[in-house]
Amino acid sequence: MRVPVVIPFKPKNPKTRLSCVLNDEEREIFALAMLRDVVGAIRSAGCDPLILSTASFTLPEGEEVRVEILDQGLNEAIDIFCIANTGPLAIIMADLALADRSSILALMTSGSDMAIVPGRGGGTNAVYIRSADKFRAQYYGTSYLKHVRFASDAGLTCSVIDSFRLYCDVDEQDDLVEVLLHTSGNAKKYLQSLGFRIESRKSRIGVSRN
Numbered sequence: 001m002r003v004p005v006v007i008p009f010k011p012k013n014p015k016t017r018l019s020c021v022l023n024d025e026e027r028e029i030f031a032l033a034m035l036r037d038v039v040g041a042i043r044s045a046g047c048d049p050l051i052l053s054t055a056s057f058t059l060p061e062g063e064e065v066r067v068e069i070l071d072q073g074l075n076e077a078i079d080i081f082c083i084a085n086t087g088p089l090a091i092i093m094a095d096l097a098l099a100d101r102s103s104i105l106a107l108m109t110s111g112s113d114m115a116i117v118p119g120r121g122g123g124t125n126a127v128y129i130r131s132a133d134k135f136r137a138q139y140y141g142t143s144y145l146k147h148v149r150f151a152s153d154a155g156l157t158c159s160v161i162d163s164f165r166l167y168c169d170v171d172e173q174d175d176l177v178e179v180l181l182h183t184s185g186n187a188k189k190y191l192q193s194l195g196f197r198i199e200s201r202k203s204r205i206g207v208s209r210n
């Protein structure tokens with residue numbers, strides 16, 4: 001059975017923490033480019049992507065994906081979807097531009113009732129749940145800790161997956177370094193088309209834009 005993977009997506013005014021380097025239109029195009037890369041990775045792992053979006057948006061021709069529009073908060077939208085599904089399900093964020101087949105397979109095959117990939121700074125980048133109806137989303141803030149506690153309170157076994165590629169969500173300017181270094185998909189190509197490149201600094205490397 002192909003495991004459904006829900007990808008929450010906010011197409012309007014996305015990635016506001018990148019406003020320092022991308023204008024409104026560029027942020028929308030970049031968010032969509034990352035989403036397309038995540039969809040490709042999910043498909044390469046033999047799973048079935050479903051975008052849970054706050055509003056409609058347009059994908060390039062030939063890249064059709066199932067989209068459900070639920071104009072609700074992130075947790076509310078995911079819960080509505082989970083309650084209606086008794087089978088296995090994963091939730092993978094749309095800004096995981098480094099996601100690939102093997103990192104997604106690692107999430108799916110832990111053998112636990114739940115598997116979690118923490119994100120930078122305490123977030124939750126990816127979750128697998130064996131029975132979706134038993135899950136209640138706890139996103140925002142230190143959602144990683146909240147999801148681990150939720151599993152424990154619900155009596156569910158839970159694995160924390162050590163994954164560089166799913167740990168790197170792209171929220172802030174310095175995260176663009178990881179996209180330029182470790183990917184070759186739509187997100188990287190779009191950044192390069194805008195003139196982004198890796199810049200050596202005295203301390204850690206960063207990005208600059210021509």
Ligand SMILES: Nc1nc2c(ncn2[C@@H]2O[C@H](COP(=O)(O)OP(=O)(O)OP(=O)(O)O)[C@@H](O)[C@H]2O)c(=O)[nH]1
Pocket residue numbers: 007008009010011013014015016017018052053054072073074077093094095169171
């Ligand atoms: N369906 C849905 N998805 C959301 C919502 N808010 C954020 N997302 C998605 O959840 C994921 C993680 O969210 P963030 O990293 O905060 O992304 P963002 O809101 O575009 O970025 P910031 O404006 O910088 O916070 C991304 O895939 C977003 O597209 C929401 O209210 N509903």
Ligand SMILES: C[C@H](OP(=O)(O)O)C(=O)O
Pocket residue numbers: 119120121122123124125138139140141142143144169171
């Ligand atoms: C939605 C939120 O994303 P972050 O702001 O940590 O990227 C979370 O993972 O709880």
